[in-house]
């Protein structure tokens with residue numbers, strides 16, 4: 510029987526399928542179910558940098574209460590700054606660690622490296638096995654150069670790594686002027702893993718009501734090819750582990766990403782669409798395929814189809830359809 514264990518950022522996983530950060534990884538009941546269905550690890554729903562900053566401001570105000578301020582001033586803060594999302598998040602980590610055996614990866618949505626990174630230590634102290642930083646800087650500010658936008662990612666990883674010992678992954682998008690070089694540089698910062706790629710709410714327009722809507726909240730299996738291409742191109746050329754994310758809906762998607770060179774895969778939309786049972790099918794498909802091909806471990810075939818190792822490496826860089834369509838009457 511095939512051995513599915515993998516190593517991701519120094520964590521030993523029983524298999525390479527991780528439940529990606531989403532609304533489905535935000536409660537102990539769901540986390541428990543993911544473990545029962547076979548998940549290798551879980552990335553918790555992200556907490557926002559803003560939530561952390563807000564809580565820290567509250568702490569500063571509490572310190573002021575002790576020393577300088579009038580009690581009624583503090584009542585104001587207690588009333589209007591009573592968001593306890595951070596406390597709840599730390600509790601979620603603690604409870605998850607007590608309930609399941611598989612690794613729990615805490616997640617932070619961040620857009621700056623200012624003020625909050627030292628707080629990451631509290632997530633580590635609550636028991637998180639690793640951290641995933643979901644960073645996105647929308648390159649829509651015309652005043653900023655691409656270097657300025659990209660600097661934020663390097664600053665964040667540098668600051669967070671100063672404060673934690675647990676492994677840290679950076680989850681990024683493919684919005685970069687020079688994506689391959691950007692990924693490679695990030696991978697050499699001391700970050701332990703890169704998650705390629707996050708996926709965002711996409712805008713749409715309601716023609717009747719002239720409203721901007723969000724569309725396609727969940728991915729489709731057709732979207733697999735974007736991360737597949739970049740996992741394949743970057744495999745063997747990075748200084749950290751790679752997690753594939755977006756468009757992995759079935760066992761075939763899992764196997765393709767491993768062949769491209771991913772250490773692990775992350776899945777969200779397929780769980781929303783098909784239920785958590787799809788995990789069982791993915792694991793069955795992976796095991797059966799490995800048995801059929803005679804592979805005993807994942808390492809025996811991981812990266813076999815990466816750009817570095819494939820017999821037709823240029824296929825991953827081909828952009829134009831001309832030749833393909835020429836002979837097919839399209």
Ligand SMILES: Cc1cc2nc3c(=O)[nH]c(=O)nc-3n(C[C@H](O)[C@H](O)[C@H](O)COP(=O)(O)O)c2cc1C
Pocket residue numbers: 529530531532554555556616618643680706707708726727728729754755756757775776777778779
């Ligand atoms: C409803 C929903 C909520 C999500 N919330 C988060 C989040 O809090 N943090 C994060 O890093 N990614 C979040 N994601 C993105 C997923 O983790 C994943 O990267 C993305 O959906 C692409 O993978 P998929 O094709 O398997 O869905 C969310 C996705 C969905 C559908």
